[in-house]
Amino acid sequence: MTLIAAKWSVDDYHKMIETGLLDDRSVELINGAIIQMVPEGIAHAFCCRSTAKYLRTILGERAEISEAHPISLPNDSEPEPDIAVLKTPDTRYQSRHPAPDDIFWLVEIANTTLVNDLGVKRELYAQAGITEYWVMNLQTSELKVFRNFTANEYRTEISLNGGNISPLAFPDLSIEISRLFR
Incomplete structure (x- = not known):
């Protein structure tokens, strides 16, 4: 007998959230599966706050910086990237989560999640048409930048x-790599 996991839609996932079924659980919806998120360590949390603050300072009113909040993607996915750099104004997101057309670029900060961030998340974001995706490896202070997506990669x-x-969306901007890993 082959076991097949049930796939959940974004609507199903939202209903579970609304009823409180997922309260006290740190999860995200990836390709129809509800995935337990890895607990955030001190180094990860600090880097996320510090990077978001830096990006807010240099981008000003040109973009919204969202920290660990859901984005809605095709293929029944609603991940929570560490940082999403979004189009303004923020009122666009009063009645919905940001979608691919709202996203300038995404950042995942990897301390223990590098394999997932370079694998499943990279594929998911490329399939969704996210123009640019960054992975910050806290173990090596290396920034991996992914651009020029095709249908799946x-x-x-x-x-x-x-x-x-310089991010694709803001070619006039110069972001200091070492400052990201401060």
Whole structure:
């Protein structure tokens, strides 16, 4: 006998949230599966706050910075990236979560989740058409930048341990890599 896991839709997931079924659980919906999220460690939490603060300072009113909040993607997925750099104004998100067209780029901060962030999450974001995706590896202070997506994969991968980077959405902006890992 083959076991087949039940797939959940975003609507099903929202109903579970509304009824309180998922209260006190740190989960996200990935490809129709409800996935337990890894508890956030001190280094991860600090880096997330610090990076979000830095991005808010240099982007100003040009973008919204969302920290660990849901985004709605196709394929019955509602992940909670560590940082989502979103289009303004914030009132766009009063009655819905941000969707791919609202997203300039996403950042995942990896201390113990590197395999997942470089695997499942990268594929999920490429399939959704997210233009740019960054993975910050806290173990090596390396930033991996994924760009130029096709239907299922990013065609460009850049690895940086220093210097500056300009996001595709803001080519005039220069982001200091070492400042991200402060």
